[in-house]
Amino acid sequence: MANAEERRFDVLRAIVADYVSNQEPVGSKAIVERHNLGVSSATVRNDMATLEEEGYITQPHTSAGRVPTDKGYRLFVDRLSEIKPLSAAERRAITTFLDSGTDLDDVLKRSVRLLAQLTRQVAVVQYPMLTNAKVRHLEVVPLTPARLMLVLITDNGRVDQRTVDLGDVVTEEDVARLRTVLNAAMSGRRLNDAAARVAELPDKSPGELRDALVRVTTVLVESLAEHPEERLVLGGTANLTRNVADFPGSLRQVLEALEEQVVVLKLLAAARNPGAITVRIGEENEDEQMRSTSVVSIGYGRDDVVLGGMGVVGPTRMDYPGTIAAVRAVANYVGQILHGR
Template sequence: MASSEERRIQVLRAIVADYVANQEPVGSKAIVDRHNLGVSSATVRNDMAVLEEDGYITQPHTSAGRIPTDKGYRLFVDRLADIKPLSAAERRAITNFLDGAIDLDDVLRRSVRLLAQLTRQVAIVQYPTMSSATVRHLELVPITPARLMLVVITNAGRVDQRAIDLGDVITEDNAARIRDSLNSALAGRRMTDAASRVAELPDQAPSDLRDAFTRVCTVLVEHLVDHPEERLVLGGTANLTRNVADFPGSLRQVLEALEEQVVVLKLIAAARNPGAITVRIGEENEDEQMRSTSVVSIGYGRDDMLLGGMGVVGPTRMDYPGTIAAVRAVANYVGQIVSGG
């Protein structure tokens, strides 16, 4: 890259850094005073003129200052060579906070609270998806002599329950026999593969258990193939109200969009691999209501096993390096905890 091009990138970085910090248009003199670029104000003004002509910065009003555009933020993010990792103290704080969780629900609630505090944005965490999960254990709990509670526990710690009306009484010993047969056939299988295996089981059941076995398997198949809309946890919505001016359209429409689960799921749907960060800025967001925001999202899990997604939503005037570092660190710890690593 030619030196003049690299210098313009440095000027853009300076404008982004100062505008994120101060929410004020940035002028050439401020850049020279605050950033050691080794060039004159005149040179910086020339570079700013080129950046403006190319659509990376814009002049919001008649002052001499400039602010980044969505295109400018995108170039800034794409040129982030290194993301400064969190300090040892910050990492210990994350570990201590998340290690105190008592179950999956608590892990995700703590994660959202922590991510919202670290980034001062809206935090989103998706529950582990059913399609990527495997069956860890099945339990059949007698409620009455003719009614059982089916409990399905996945490798990600997700627990789902379904009631089963048997139409006839069953002993606890026979319920245990059915449970053991199901665990023997299904434990360790992916949820998506388990449904076809369950359909075969009633034909293999002992004749004295076949009716009860069939009823249990029917409910279990329905559970395995019925993947309702994934559950989400949101936190820190009030953070968006700190600077209403960051949302030139309407903050209300952003808040309304965040109430719609489908919209929020789309925001983190780009996550495909654990640890892969996606940043969508302004107009890059599919939903029109969210085009005054930026979304930093990531998949969490372990190795190549994607369990779910998480991320933050905030204004385009965002501390991208700090936000990316925080999202990545929290996702790393959540992935380890949820996958049992």
């Protein structure tokens, strides 16, 4: 960029910083006083006029200062040369808090709570997607002589527990045989393949196990299926109500949209690669109800495999560097924790 263009971007960056911080339109005098750009108020006013003509800032009221537009925020985000790093204390706190999670459900709930606290926005985390998951193990636990608990564990850390009423008493030896037969069919296979193998077992099993296998496999096929409605954890919705003015006439629409799992899943759809941040600002959001918001999302996982997505939803007047740093850090730690389990 030429010097004049660089200077105008510095003016835009100053407007974004002050407006995000104070929620007040920003004037040229304030920019000169607060940001030490080394130019006069007249030069800043001329730069602001150019930025307004180009659609990067706008004047909400006559004689008021300027505020960034969606286009202005986009330029600011695209040119973030460095993300505000988290302090060593913040990183330690994240690690300690997430490491204390007892299982996958707990880790994801902690992640949402942590993201909402760090960013003061709405946080959302998607459960590990089952598309690429494989069965690690199936544990068969007798609860009574005629009732079993099935504990299905996948290689992405997901644990699914189901109970089965067998309708008849089975021996400990039969339970052991069931465990062996089921794990032989399922272990190490992708879920769709495992479901197909399990569905074939009753026809191939010894007669004395057939009735039990019919009941067990019916429940297992259901467990192995993808359930999109169970795939999200949402937290911090009340944070949106702190500054209702950020959502003129649309806060209710945003809250209603966040209740729709399909809408939120779409917000995370761009999170394809672990560590790759996606920022959608205002009108860039596909859902009309979300066009007064910005969404910062990322894929979490291990190596090059995305397990799921997570992100933050807030107003376009957002601390983008701080939010991006927090989302990236939490996603990184979640991926490490799940990889180690």
